[in-house]
Amino acid sequence: MSLELETLPKEQTIYDQVIARGVSRREFLGFCAWIGACIGVQGAGVDQVVKALETKKRIPVIWLHFQECTCCSESFLRSSHPIVADILLDKISLDYTETLMAASGHQAEQALQDTMAKYKGEYLLCIEGSVPLAEDGVYCCIGGKTAKGIAEEVAEHAKAIIAWGNCACSGCVQAAKPNPTQAMPIKKVIAGKPIINVQGCPPIAEVMAGVLVHLLAFDAIPELDNLGRPKAFYSRRVHDTCYRRPNFDAGLFVESFDDENARKGYCLYKVGCKGPTTYNSCGTIRWNGGVSFPIQSGHPCIGCSEENFWDKGPFYERLPNFPGFGVEATADTLGQVALGAAAVGVAAHAVMTNFRKRNEIGEQTGENAEKAETADAAATDDHSI
Amino acid sequence: MNASHDYQRVYVWQQPVRWFHWINALAIITLGVTGWVITHPPALMNSGEAWTSFWFGKVRFVHFTSGYVLLANFLVRIYWSFAGNKYASWRNFLPLTKAQLREVWQVLKVDIMQSSDKAVHALGHNAVAYFTYAATGLLTVFQVVTGFALMAPTSQSWLPRLFTWVTPLFGSEGAVRTYHYAGMWLFVIFTFIHVYLVFYHDYVEGHGVMSSIIGGWKFMEKHKIAAQEATGISGLPTKSRQTGSRPKV
Ligand code: HEM
Numbered sequence: 001m002s003l004e005l006e007t008l009p010k011e012q013t014i015y016d017q018v019i020a021r022g023v024s025r026r027e028f029l030g031f032c033a034w035i036g037a038c039i040g041v042q043g044a045g046v047d048q049v050v051k052a053l054e055t056k057k058r059i060p061v062i063w064l065h066f067q068e069c070t071c072c073s074e075s076f077l078r079s080s081h082p083i084v085a086d087i088l089l090d091k092i093s094l095d096y097t098e099t100l101m102a103a104s105g106h107q108a109e110q111a112l113q114d115t116m117a118k119y120k121g122e123y124l125l126c127i128e129g130s131v132p133l134a135e136d137g138v139y140c141c142i143g144g145k146t147a148k149g150i151a152e153e154v155a156e157h158a159k160a161i162i163a164w165g166n167c168a169c170s171g172c173v174q175a176a177k178p179n180p181t182q183a184m185p186i187k188k189v190i191a192g193k194p195i196i197n198v199q200g201c202p203p204i205a206e207v208m209a210g211v212l213v214h215l216l217a218f219d220a221i222p223e224l225d226n227l228g229r230p231k232a233f234y235s236r237r238v239h240d241t242c243y244r245r246p247n248f249d250a251g252l253f254v255e256s257f258d259d260e261n262a263r264k265g266y267c268l269y270k271v272g273c274k275g276p277t278t279y280n281s282c283g284t285i286r287w288n289g290g291v292s293f294p295i296q297s298g299h300p301c302i303g304c305s306e307e308n309f310w311d312k313g314p315f316y317e318r319l320p321n322f323p324g325f326g327v328e329a330t331a332d333t334l335g336q337v338a339l340g341a342a343a344v345g346v347a348a349h350a351v352m353t354n355f356r357k358r359n360e361i362g363e364q365t366g367e368n369a370e371k372a373e374t375a376d377a378a379a380t381d382d383h384s385i
Numbered sequence: 386m387n388a389s390h391d392y393q394r395v396y397v398w399q400q401p402v403r404w405f406h407w408i409n410a411l412a413i414i415t416l417g418v419t420g421w422v423i424t425h426p427p428a429l430m431n432s433g434e435a436w437t438s439f440w441f442g443k444v445r446f447v448h449f450t451s452g453y454v455l456l457a458n459f460l461v462r463i464y465w466s467f468a469g470n471k472y473a474s475w476r477n478f479l480p481l482t483k484a485q486l487r488e489v490w491q492v493l494k495v496d497i498m499q500s501s502d503k504a505v506h507a508l509g510h511n512a513v514a515y516f517t518y519a520a521t522g523l524l525t526v527f528q529v530v531t532g533f534a535l536m537a538p539t540s541q542s543w544l545p546r547l548f549t550w551v552t553p554l555f556g557s558e559g560a561v562r563t564y565h566y567a568g569m570w571l572f573v574i575f576t577f578i579h580v581y582l583v584f585y586h587d588y589v590e591g592h593g594v595m596s597s598i599i600g601g602w603k604f605m606e607k608h609k610i611a612a613q614e615a616t617g618i619s620g621l622p623t624k625s626r627q628t629g630s631r632p633k634v
């Protein structure tokens with residue numbers, strides 16, 4: 001594909017290329033309005049998107065794959081809008097991506113080097129997957145180089161970095177305990193470059209497209225939350241946009257997956273829904289062109305756009321395991337053990353008190369007053385300060 | 386009368402301290418119970434249509450409101466540790482002086498190991514107790530910080546928004562919630578031991594600890610007071626003793 005790209009006139013604007021591929025202007029405008037709505041821009045912003053795509057040249061993109069399952073790419077390709085996959089990804093933007101490019105072997109590596117040299121400081125680096133650091137990074141090597149080496153090399157002259165999915169943002173399943181390959185998110189491997197964390201396992205296709213178009217149209221990093229995720233898509237919890245929320249507030253909960261309450265569509269909080277602590281757009285944009293999302297299908301949110309969600313399980317329990325304990329233990333188990341220990345201690349102490357402090361207690365009831373007095377006085381002599 | 390029963394009454398806990406104690410207790414119990422329900426909602430009212438009820442929302446509302454009360458009350462107590470009498474003073478809370486450290490050791494021997502050494506008859510708290518309350522204060526701060534951090538993203542108000550920096554430290558909001566929940570257990574355990582020890586001291590020493598947090602007065606034998614005051618521990622450096630007649634606050 002990148003070879004094919006060489007034959008395309010690079011000076012063409014995105015609009016030119018879209019039209020050249022047989023898309024009508026009407027369809028193009030429809031796309032702009034739709035993606036504008038996804039990004040959350042207002043009416044005037046859509047104009048800006050149209051203008052940008054009409055006048056701007058494509059941004060060169062290098063898309064690297066490390067420790068991942070390619071579900072991010074898959075998600076992207078399944079975007080409901082043909083222009084996303086066909087134009088943004090397939091024909092226009094990708095200069096290098098192992099999964100989709102026609103070239104392979106030395107040709108592919110050459111394409112990477114060429115793109116880096118030609119668009120130094122201009123290209124956008126997209127990374128799918130985490131970077132293993134254990135054993136000098138041997139757990140993920142491409143063309144004889146480690147993922148870490150490649151990431152650092154390509155990142156050096158990148159304009160910005162998009163970390164696709166939970167792998168690149170926080171390590172996902174391969175970083176789950178005990179993380180044998182020491183898988184690291186991109187933010188822990190590369191410093192000094194703007195990194196956009198597009199979270200999720202995978203991220204929603206429209207979210208991915210939206211972030212790309214935002215970069216294209218506004219030539220700026222979208223506003224990020226304090227975990228580096230674009231606010232347009234990750235500023236609200238699944239819980240805040242969930243259509244089952246009225247059931248939550250009314251305390252109507254599914255108790256088990258085959259009960260009457262599940263049939264009625266009550267809230268999935270008690271069967272482990274992580275929606276209350278998960279920031280994503282599943283409740284609004286939904287999946288597969290707005291068809292559905294897990295909660296709509298009766299499955300609790302597993303929190304895939306949050307750090308370490310694999311270790312925050314069990315998925316179907318309300319209370320997660322408490323971190324730092326090898327044996328599976330929730331805060332409740334630990335708390336009960338601690339409280340039990342305290343109760344035993346207190347009981348023993350109470351019993352002992354009646355033996356060892358007999359003098360003092362007797363003193364209060366008027367017995368042994370003399371004895372207590374002398375004991376006390378003697379002690380005072382010993383320890384007078 | 387035997388010398389050991391020559392009691393004197395001492396006004397130890399001023400009104401603000403007593404108010405603090407009970408508001409704090411009420412807030413913590415409310416937060417603990419509502420927090421528990423937030424984690425383990427009972428299936429009791431688990432039928433019907435969503436529009437007919439809002440009880441879980443109300444439980445959360447009570448939790449958040451009590452959170453504000455807990456914080457406000459705590460801030461007042463901090464102020465009072467500078468403005469109040471020597472038993473309320475901030476100086477007591479960390480055992481930093483030699484005398485305090487010696488008392489810590491003494492309390493551990495006498496009250497925990499139950500050796501028959503000389504008992505510590507503190508007018509305020511003893512040095513170990515003060516330190517425990519410092520730790521509880523820290524726990525309060527932890528619950529307030531994590532609690533407001535949990536509120537921050539969905540809150541329009543400035544106070545929770547002051548805590549937006551917290552969640553990134555934990556990595557995710559789920560982690561904040563897990564630790565916030567564990568904090569509840571620490572309060573449960575604290576409360577259990579705290580109440581036991583109040584019974585213990587009241588029973589063994591007979592200085593009226595239990596009623597002191599209602600009325601403010603403790604009752605102690607004069608020679609014990611003298612010995613205790615000589616250590617200068619409560620609210621060092623010693624000001625004039627507040628005894629006898631009822632003080633202003
Ligand atoms: C004694 C102090 C406190 C205790 C014992 C306590 C206890 C709890 C517990 C057990 C939970 C449930 C956690 C879970 O299920 O994951 C919770 C949730 C929460 N607490 Fe607290 N809490 C305390 C103080 C506070 C304070 C000061 C605030 C701030 C106003 C606060 C705000 C919250 C919030 C926002 C939640 C999340 C509830 C939800 O989103 O449904 N808490 N608390």
Ligand code: SF4
Binds near residue numbers: 246269276
């Ligand atoms: S199903 Fe999950 S996200 Fe939806 S209201 Fe219940 S807890 Fe919240």
